[in-house]
Amino acid sequence: MSKNDDYMEVDTKEEEADVIDENVTTDFTYVAENAPTDEQTDDRYEDVCVMCQRPESKAGKMIHMTAEICICNDCMQKTLDTISNTEKDNPNHLGSIFGPNMGGHFPNISMVNLSDLQDMFPQRQKIKKKSKDKNSQPLIDLKDIPAPHKIKAQLDEYVVGQDYAKKVMSVAVYNHYKRVATGTMDDIEIEKSNMLMIGPTGSGKTYLVKTLARLLDVPLAITDATSLTEAGYIGDDIESVVSKLLAAADNDVDKAEHGIIFIDEIDKIAKKKNTNQRDVSGESVQQGMLKLLEGSEVEVPVGATSKNAMVPMTTVDTRNILFICGGAFPDLEDIIKERLNKQSSMGFKADLKDKYDNEENLLQQVTVEDVKNFGMIPEFIGRLPIIFSLEALTEEMLVKILKEPKNAIIKQYQKLLQLDEVDLVFEDEALHAIAKKAKEKEVGARALRSIIEEFMLDIMYEIPKDDNIGRVTITKDYIEKKGGPKIEMRVAGLIE
Known part of the structure; x- marks a missing residue:
């Protein structure tokens, strides 16, 4: 049997009969000439059979048809058994499918370009191999x-x-x-x-x-x-x-x-x-x-x-x-x-x-x-x-959540306005007003974000319009919708 690149040809009918003889036990331990090279594969990942989807840790050594397509011994044996049984039941069946030159024997697959089959299969998830070295360092020291x-x-x-x-x-x-x-x-x-x-x-x-x-x-x-x-x-x-x-x-x-x-x-x-x-x-x-x-x-x-x-x-x-x-x-x-x-x-x-x-x-x-x-x-x-x-959040805890953590909500908005060279300041009474509103909603700390998003919308929209604004102070009256925030200009002073 000769192989040429991605094509496999059968030379004689006698060789074909030897391949599909039911009395012969086939051991597929060889690797095709078009198997992937060291540069084409990564030893960290397992090969997966294209037919049964079992990784090599379960199915054993794989037969590489191309760099991306491989098949396990079991699936290859089942395929040959199916071909052998089909030929015995209907000798002309395979010949009718693969052409009159086949003679009803093992089909000549020289017409199939294996490299073209790679595009027919979707990209598969790769499975990393388990470490078998008992002396290897543990993942967690x-x-x-x-x-x-x-x-x-x-x-x-x-x-x-x-x-x-x-x-x-x-x-x-x-x-x-x-x-x-x-x-x-x-x-x-x-x-x-x-x-x-x-x-x-x-x-x-x-x-x-x-x-x-x-x-x-x-x-x-x-x-x-x-x-x-x-x-x-x-x-x-x-x-x-x-x-x-x-x-x-x-x-x-x-x-x-x-x-x-x-x-x-x-x-x-x-x-x-x-x-x-x-x-x-x-x-x-x-x-x-x-x-x-x-x-x-x-x-x-x-x-x-x-x-x-x-x-x-x-x-x-x-x-x-x-x-x-x-x-x-x-x-x-x-x-x-x-x-x-x-x-x-x-x-x-x-x-x-x-x-x-x-x-x-x-x-x-x-x-x-x-x-x-x-x-x-x-x-x-x-x-x-x-x-x-866990404890139920009190009003004092909600105030601390607003300003103390490294990624507190207030610090996030202050960072956003710093990019516009504007200082954002929250009065203590305003923080308590926010916490009180959040407590009434009875959904815990999740309410803080929605409340702040509501009253910061206009500020985040209006501030970029004027490059002279230097500081914005959030007051209790603004939170309770009784007034507006205090805005300080860089030169002109305080504007109500």
């Missing part, structure tokens, strides 16, 4: 892991308040990555410290996790539990949360296996009460996530959130992935009140039933039993050993 007090100090620069939550997260993350860096110590295996974060909307749950992942420089995947459904129904598979982490790690499996997955709105998969329909997005999702939280090898698609025939698959071990679940858990306060009121006494000087109605931080008294009564199954809660609550 124990010396590089900051101590809990240093982690909290860094969080303090970006997140206002929530001291208890930041302390819990700092210790949990520190212990987790010590576990990852050292592995087992003296046959004592340290369990994962997955977390369940409960807090009212706008209290900073997602922001805390984002800041934490940025400080630790590890891959982070933020997903929403509301889109997860039981396998076989419309929605994302449970394994899609791991697919997002793999994408965040640039398809590097080793890096993804040391990342953080934050599942928001976890309270939306609670058991549905008083329903006669099948609960495909509640308890069944919790049961499906048990293996992820505890640690297991999961087969996930690369570059997609759902499995299909055109997407390569790879295996990710979730044993060292830190899971942080968060949710607002509405109506959980009523469950806590009911538990606390059962403990109240009767008679004179007894606690009143409405004693806890005005308690803003009632969620901090949450127990595992309260979360269970909310609708989370015991097996799910058991895999989230660290449960903590």
Whole structure:
């Protein structure tokens, strides 16, 4: 058999018969002459079979048809078996397809230019190879892991308040990555410290996790539990949360296996009460996530959130992935009140039933039993050993959020106006007026941005018109729509 560039020709019919003889076991261990050179391929990535989409770690050595197209031994053997069976059933079938000169034998594929086939296949996601060297350096060095007090100090620069939550997260993350860096110590295996974060909307749950992942420089995947459904129904598979982490790690499996997955709105998969329909997005999702939280090898698609025939698959071990679940858990306060009121006494000087109605931080008294009564199954809660609550934001905390963090909202607007050589100043009374308005909206810190956007619109529109403006001062009257801002000119002085 001779090969010429991208074409393969069969010289004689006797050679063809030898190729498709059913008694011959073919071992495809050779590499075609047109296999990619060292300059054309990257050893860091796995080859993926163009037919079954399995990577070489699962399918074995690949046969390179061109620099971009390769096929595994199994698919090549199945192809030849199919051709052999077709020829036996209908000897003239292949001849009718490939021309009269074929004689009904193994088709001469010299008419097929393999390099042209490359354009017929879409660009595929590349899968990085796993490190097999046991003596290789770990991705996370124990010396590089900051101590809990240093982690909290860094969080303090970006997140206002929530001291208890930041302390819990700092210790949990520190212990987790010590576990990852050292592995087992003296046959004592340290369990994962997955977390369940409960807090009212706008209290900073997602922001805390984002800041934490940025400080630790590890891959982070933020997903929403509301889109997860039981396998076989419309929605994302449970394994899609791991697919997002793999994408965040640039398809590097080793890096993804040391990342953080934050599942928001976890309270939306609670058991549905008083329903006669099948609960495909509640308890069944919790049961499906048990293996992820505890640690297991999961087969996930690369570059997609759902499995299909055109997407390569790879295996990710979730044993060292830190899971942080968060949710607002509405109506959980009523469950806590009911538990606390059962403990109240009767008679004179007894606690009143409405004693806890005005308690803003009632969620901090949450127990595992309260979360269970909310609708989370015991097996799910058991895999989230660290449960903590965030504080409700007070007016003073909202004022600090406006001006103290490194990327505070006020500092962002001041930077924008500095580019126009204009100073932006906020009076303290104006900041308290903004915080008071945000508190009334009951959506936490999210309300601050919308309020500031509203009254800064006219300022950001009018300031660039006049190059003589040097300073703008935001007053309480302007926030309350009783007056306007104070504008100082560079030369002319103060203009009301």
